[in-house]
Amino acid sequence: MSDRRYYFVTKKGQEGNIVCFDGALSDGFQITPKNQLQYDGITVNKLVIMKPSLVEKILKRKIQKKLELYLNYIVEVIDSDEEDGSNGNLNEILGELTRYKEILRYRYQKYLGEKYVELMSKKIELLEYELKLKTMSYTPLEEVYENIQENTRSR
Numbered sequence: 001m002s003d004r005r006y007y008f009v010t011k012k013g014q015e016g017n018i019v020c021f022d023g024a025l026s027d028g029f030q031i032t033p034k035n036q037l038q039y040d041g042i043t044v045n046k047l048v049i050m051k052p053s054l055v056e057k058i059l060k061r062k063i064q065k066k067l068e069l070y071l072n073y074i075v076e077v078i079d080s081d082e083e084d085g086s087n088g089n090l091n092e093i094l095g096e097l098t099r100y101k102e103i104l105r106y107r108y109q110k111y112l113g114e115k116y117v118e119l120m121s122k123k124i125e126l127l128e129y130e131l132k133l134k135t136m137s138y139t140p141l142e143e144v145y146e147n148i149q150e151n152t153r154s155r
Helices: 052-079 087-107 114-138 141-151
Strands: 006-009 018-021 029-031 047-049
Antiparallel strands (some): 029 047
16 A cells, blocks of 8 residues: 655744645645656645635636637637638637636636636637637538528428
8 A cells, every 4th residue: 555645734934844644635726736847855746725815816817828828719710811621620619618618617616706707607608609600601601501401301
């Protein structure tokens, strides 16, 4: 059996002690570190942040970065006049936006609050609306006409 220890790191105000305790923290926000630097110290597999204000700041920054990425990509796609089959990319990014909206609603709502999550959901819905408009402008008239013909009955 592996030797698992849980550490609680506090500020210097409590004499800089590192307190070891056996128990999983479930109340805070869990982060897994992405940095893979090798050193001869404690290996951190999971970080649980307990302070609500710090969790809120971290999540808001993370959400803003992700929305900026989506916004830049959408502006780039909308501004481009190329119609060379980018409809698949638009549908893919539309699915990603929908998935991210659900993540905001179900995973981050308990940390951020209902009002902030609703505001971000409205921003994402606006981006989805713009993508849907661009998707509709990409479908050629011949394809729309063929779809209508397939759905009608003839004798």
